[in-house]
Amino acid sequence: MRGSRRTRLTLVLLLLTAFTLTALDYNSAQSGPLASLRRGIDTVFGPVQRAVGSASSSVGSALGGLPRLGSYQSDNKKLKLENDTLKGQLAAQAGLQCRYDQAVALQNFTNFTKYPTVPAHVIGVGASADFEWTATLDVGTLDGVKKAMTVVTGYGLVGRTITVSRDTTVVLLINDPNSTVGGWLVGPDLIGFAMGKGSAPLNLSFSGRDVVKKGTVVLTLGSTYAAGIPVGTVTSTTYDPNGTIRTAQVAPFVDVTHLGLVGVIVQPRRTTPRAPFLPIAPGASPTSTPCPAGVPNGPVPTSRPTATPRTSVTPSSSPSPTRTP
Amino acid sequence: MTPSRLLLGVIAVITALMLQLAAIGRLPLPGAAPDLLLVLVLAFALAEGPMSGAVTGFLAGLLADCFASHELGRLSLAYALAGYVAGNLHDDTDRSTLQPFGAVATGALVALGAFSFEGLLLGDHRITWHTVARVAVSSVPYDVVLTPFVVPLVAGLVRRLDVDPLRRL
Numbered sequence: 001m002r003g004s005r006r007t008r009l010t011l012v013l014l015l016l017t018a019f020t021l022t023a024l025d026y027n028s029a030q031s032g033p034l035a036s037l038r039r040g041i042d043t044v045f046g047p048v049q050r051a052v053g054s055a056s057s058s059v060g061s062a063l064g065g066l067p068r069l070g071s072y073q074s075d076n077k078k079l080k081l082e083n084d085t086l087k088g089q090l091a092a093q094a095g096l097q098c099r100y101d102q103a104v105a106l107q108n109f110t111n112f113t114k115y116p117t118v119p120a121h122v123i124g125v126g127a128s129a130d131f132e133w134t135a136t137l138d139v140g141t142l143d144g145v146k147k148a149m150t151v152v153t154g155y156g157l158v159g160r161t162i163t164v165s166r167d168t169t170v171v172l173l174i175n176d177p178n179s180t181v182g183g184w185l186v187g188p189d190l191i192g193f194a195m196g197k198g199s200a201p202l203n204l205s206f207s208g209r210d211v212v213k214k215g216t217v218v219l220t221l222g223s224t225y226a227a228g229i230p231v232g233t234v235t236s237t238t239y240d241p242n243g244t245i246r247t248a249q250v251a252p253f254v255d256v257t258h259l260g261l262v263g264v265i266v267q268p269r270r271t272t273p274r275a276p277f278l279p280i281a282p283g284a285s286p287t288s289t290p291c292p293a294g295v296p297n298g299p300v301p302t303s304r305p306t307a308t309p310r311t312s313v314t315p316s317s318s319p320s321p322t323r324t325p
Numbered sequence: 326m327t328p329s330r331l332l333l334g335v336i337a338v339i340t341a342l343m344l345q346l347a348a349i350g351r352l353p354l355p356g357a358a359p360d361l362l363l364v365l366v367l368a369f370a371l372a373e374g375p376m377s378g379a380v381t382g383f384l385a386g387l388l389a390d391c392f393a394s395h396e397l398g399r400l401s402l403a404y405a406l407a408g409y410v411a412g413n414l415h416d417d418t419d420r421s422t423l424q425p426f427g428a429v430a431t432g433a434l435v436a437l438g439a440f441s442f443e444g445l446l447l448g449d450h451r452i453t454w455h456t457v458a459r460v461a462v463s464s465v466p467y468d469v470v471l472t473p474f475v476v477p478l479v480a481g482l483v484r485r486l487d488v489d490p491l492r493r494l
Contacts, residue, residue: 014379014382018386
């Protein structure tokens with residue numbers, strides 16, 4: 001091969017020069033001699049470029065046929081894409097509306113109960129949906145969530161946290177057969193324990209011979225769960241004339257199979273001792289102090305008028321109608 | 326190297342670059358546009374050998390670098406390497422009809438590889454597998470399609486100017 005050695009040497013020199021230029025230009029971004037060289041060449045060739053450009057564009061518009069066929073196709077594709085995008089936006093908007101309603105309900109609930117609540121999305125449900133009723137949330141220790149915290153929606157009790165990792169939390173739902181909720185029947189002022197029965201209503205067992213009417217509201221007692229959270233309404237009661245324990249079927253306010261936005265009540269355990277009641281001077285009237293509405297703290301004495309503020313939760317006893325499956 | 330050959334190179338490179346920037350780069354073709362300037366460099370390499378290919382590639386690439394937004398010298402390195410490789414391919418094999426096509430395809434792939442590799446070295450985030458693959462499946466075949474128009478034209482012009490047809494660099 002003639003001149004092969006010389007050619008190779010030239011090639012190496014050219015490559016080295018090119019690489020040196022690159023390195024120099026890399027370091028001097030917009031200034032220096034190389035940038036002015038580039039600007040100079042742009043200035044020299046600018047008019048030529050413009051002339052060629054206008055000529056070629058006029059030729060192109062004269063020829064025009066083949067590219068336009070392509071543009072129809074691309075228009076079609078673009079419109080299809082746009083259509084899909086709009087459909088997606090519409091669906092997203094419906095989802096947002098649903099989440100918005102849930103968020104408003106949760107906010108109202110938080111305002112009412114004064115519990116600090118961390119919002120969370122349900123990102124998964126229990127692996128074996130008929131045996132184990134759990135849900136996974138997208139919050140964790142990072143958000144201040146700990147084990148055995150109460151989980152609610154804007155409509156009532158959902159469950160309690162059982163496993164908390166940094167970013168996720170598993171919630172034991174109230175209808176899990178392992179779940180027991182201490183409940184307080186608001187009208188007759190009875191205490192019972194509501195056990196989960198899977199997809200069936202909760203089974204609330206209580207002692208006493210009082211008649212429990214259908215529609216009686218059940219609130220949480222406040223031991224395992226935060227106090228005063230609406231659980232559900234009594235749908236039927238079984239009366240055993242001999243027994244002392246009676247059971248009531250309780251339909252939960254929250255449909256745990258359609259959970260979206262929930263809240264984790266991150267109320268810390270109280271550390272200050274409860275203040276005792278002190279005798280009040282005969283002149284002052286004890287009835288004038290208003291009942292602190294919405295600060296439920298365990299069962300309230302019977303003398304209290306029958307839980308009027310809480311009944312404001314009951315109208316929304318059916319789960320949110322806007323929920324999408 | 327005669328002055329007329331030098332003039333031919335300069336005019337050809339500038340014309341190809343202007344056409345590339347003003348027209349070819351804007352063609353509504355699917356994928357990336359063909360690279361007329363690179364095909365011209367490879368045509369010179371095929372007509373005159375690796376030396377001509379490397380030098381033409383270097384200078385054409387440098388000029389093209391001035392119009393691009395990347396660092397100077399990147400296209401000149403890629404084109405010089407591609408010209409050298411294509412010129413050597415031509416030397417090593419005997420003549421056939423398909424041979425220039427293969428040389429152009431190889432040269433185009435070499436240029437793409439060198440340019441992308443340099444981009445990777447410099448941390449150019451525009452160089453991704455996606456873009457490289459897109460150019461490899463669109464621009465390289467377009468270059469091959471340009472071959473029957475550019476390579477015989479350059480070969481004819483070079484032969485007409487060359488006083489000694491047997492001389493190869």
